[in-house]
Each structure stands twice: as structure tokens, then as C-alpha cells.
Amino acid sequence: MKYKGLDIISLRDLDRDFLDFLLAKTKEVKEGKWQNSCKGMVVASLFFEPSTRTKLSFDTAIALTGASMIGFSSAGTSSTAKGESLSDTIKTVDQYADIIVMRHSIEGAARRAAEVAQAPIINAGDGANQHPTQTFLDLFTIHELKGGIEKLKIGLMGDLRFGRMIHSLAMALSYYNVELYLISPSILQLPSYYLDYLDSKNIKYHIVEDFVEVGKELDVLYCTRIQRERFADPVEYEKVAGCYEISSKNIDSLSKDTIILHPLPRVNEINPEVDNDPRAKYFYQAKNGVYTRAALLGIVAGNIS
Ligand code: CP
Numbered sequence: 001m002k003y004k005g006l007d008i009i010s011l012r013d014l015d016r017d018f019l020d021f022l023l024a025k026t027k028e029v030k031e032g033k034w035q036n037s038c039k040g041m042v043v044a045s046l047f048f049e050p051s052t053r054t055k056l057s058f059d060t061a062i063a064l065t066g067a068s069m070i071g072f073s074s075a076g077t078s079s080t081a082k083g084e085s086l087s088d089t090i091k092t093v094d095q096y097a098d099i100i101v102m103r104h105s106i107e108g109a110a111r112r113a114a115e116v117a118q119a120p121i122i123n124a125g126d127g128a129n130q131h132p133t134q135t136f137l138d139l140f141t142i143h144e145l146k147g148g149i150e151k152l153k154i155g156l157m158g159d160l161r162f163g164r165m166i167h168s169l170a171m172a173l174s175y176y177n178v179e180l181y182l183i184s185p186s187i188l189q190l191p192s193y194y195l196d197y198l199d200s201k202n203i204k205y206h207i208v209e210d211f212v213e214v215g216k217e218l219d220v221l222y223c224t225r226i227q228r229e230r231f232a233d234p235v236e237y238e239k240v241a242g243c244y245e246i247s248s249k250n251i252d253s254l255s256k257d258t259i260i261l262h263p264l265p266r267v268n269e270i271n272p273e274v275d276n277d278p279r280a281k282y283f284y285q286a287k288n289g290v291y292t293r294a295a296l297l298g299i300v301a302g303n304i305s
Pocket of ligand 1: 051052125265
């Protein structure tokens with residue numbers, strides 16, 4: 001009941017107790033406990049921006065919890081296309097739903113929605129800002145495969161500048177005693193706001209440009225796509241597009257125990273020839289999104305305690 005009605009907007013609003021509780025309850029959901037935790041409730045799923053994994057794993061999670069679902073999967077099929085404001089859309093959906101899951105292209109949209117809705121808002125990604133539920137499944141996967149999170153050496157690679165899942169994950173990992181390797185081309189480095197945040201939490205980090213330099217150190221290599229849609233200038237995107245790729249040629253720069261994660265979708269960052277390597281865990285990671293999101297829905301509903 002402690003987290004009943006909690007808005008899930010940014011990792012900044014959360015703490016280690018919440019994350020540990022969510023990880024424990026996700027494990028129980030995965031073991032078959034807490035089915036129908038939202039029976040009789042209505043969950044709205046509002047995707048103003050495209051999605052495969054987040055949308056469909058929430059759909060599956062909603063079914064697991066026994067809730068009914070309403071919503072839309074593109075802004076074009078809602079009255080947004082007629083010029084309705086975000087606030088009015090959310091105030092309306094708030095009349096129908098007990099929990100609102102939303103993805104939007106504008107940073108801060110989920111925070112704005114939480115200001116006008118009575119129902120808890122779950123941010124399923126807002127622009128280049130945050131993607132908390134991706135982080136929850138990432139943490140769960142790391143915890144499950146590595147037996148914990150403390151003391152791990154974790155590489156965050158790719159688009160650290162625009163990747164909202166990186167921003168959320170870096171903040172979440174700062175609640176644990178980890179060492180980070182921030183691997184990216186110089187124009188895609190983690191914004192200073194997040195570096196300052198890591199400093200404030202005394203998290204040790206290294207800035208590097210190529211994972212082969214540090215691969216043997218890593219317990220986890222978390223790769224991300226370069227977010228073409230967030231670049232104002234296509235010329236800047238072309239400078240860094242395809243700047244790294246994990247393939248059979250370089251995968252043995254990693255240790256035999258390094259797990260490779262990726263929030264997906266991928267473009268060229270991981271060659272499909274790597275998919276059958278035992279270290280490649282990204283599709284397994286995507287499946288954990290169902291259990292994590294089902295646990296989260298039950299928790300904010302106040303029915304998982
Ligand atoms: N990882 C992730 O957010 O994927 P989708 O954009 O397909 O939801």
C-alpha cells in the first residue's frame with residue numbers, strides 16, 4: 001500500500017527502497033504470484049510516439065493483472081490530431097481510467113500529465129528525458145543474471161546524450177555501489193547534468209570511446225541505438241551513425257562472463273550473428289518487461305505489497 005497512487009515519472013523521484021521492493025515483487029510475479037492484482041480496474045495506454053516493446057509488454061502485463069485496457073497507439077488516432085491539448089486529453093482519460101501509462105515525444109509531458117490527473121501516471125518514455133520502466137526491467141535483468149547489482153562494472157555504450165533509457169539507468173545505478181564506463185563518441189557523451197548527478201552520489205565513472213579498450217573489465221555491456229529522431233541536424237547524425245558495432249570480429253574483447261544488454265530496437269549496434277552467443281541477453285531482457293510492468297501496475301494500484 002505504501003506506493004499506492006505513486007506517479008512514475010523520473011528515477012530522480014524514486015529511491016533504493018522502491019527499486020529493491022520492485023525487484024523483489026517482479027521476481028514473485030515471474031514465479032506466478034500476484035496474478036489479477038488489478039482485476040476490475042481500467043488501465044489507459046496512451047502512446048503518442050511509436051513503440052513495439054513498451055507498448056506490447058504493457059499490453060501483456062495489463063492482461064496478466066486482470067485489468068481492462070483502453071487507449072491508442074499513435075497520436076494520429078486521438079483528438080490530438082484535431083489540436084486537443086495534452087492536458088485536456090489527460091483530464092478526459094482520467095475520467096475513464098484508474099492508471100494511465102503514456103509515452104510522448106516531448107520531455108516533461110509525463111510530469112505535466114501527473115499535474116492534471118488524479119490517476120497515477122506511468123511514464124513510458126518522454127522525449128530524450130527518461131524511460132523509467134525500461135530501467136526497471138534492465139535492473140531486474142542485471143540483478144537476475146548477475147545475482148545482484150552492487151559492485152558491478154557496467155558499460156553504458158552508444159547514444160548517452162539523447163538515450164532516455166541511459167539517463168534513467170545511470171540515475172538508477174547511482175543508488176547502488178557500481179562502477180560505470182561511459183562509452184560513446186565525444187558528441188554523444190552523457191550530459192553534464194547526469195555526470196553531476198553521478199558525482200553527487202560518489203559513483204566512479206570512466207569516459208571512453210571504444211568498448212574494446214575496457215571490454216574485459218565489464219560485467220555488463222549495455223548498448224543503445226543512436227537516436228536519429230532526436231538530432232536537430234541530420235549531418236551531425238551521419239557523423240556518428242554506425243560508429244560502433246558488436247560483431248564476431250570484436251566480441252571476444254569482452255570477458256566470457258560479460259552479459260550484453262540492449263533496450264532494442266537496434267539498428268547496426270549489434271550484428272545479428274551475435275544473437276546466439278550465450279552472452280547476448282537482449283531478447284531475454286525484453287521478456288522481463290512483462291513481469292516488471294505487471295509488478296509495477298499492481299504496486300501503484302496498491303494491491304501488491
Ligand atoms: N525499449 C523500448 O522502449 O522499445 P520500444 O520503443 O519498442 O518500446
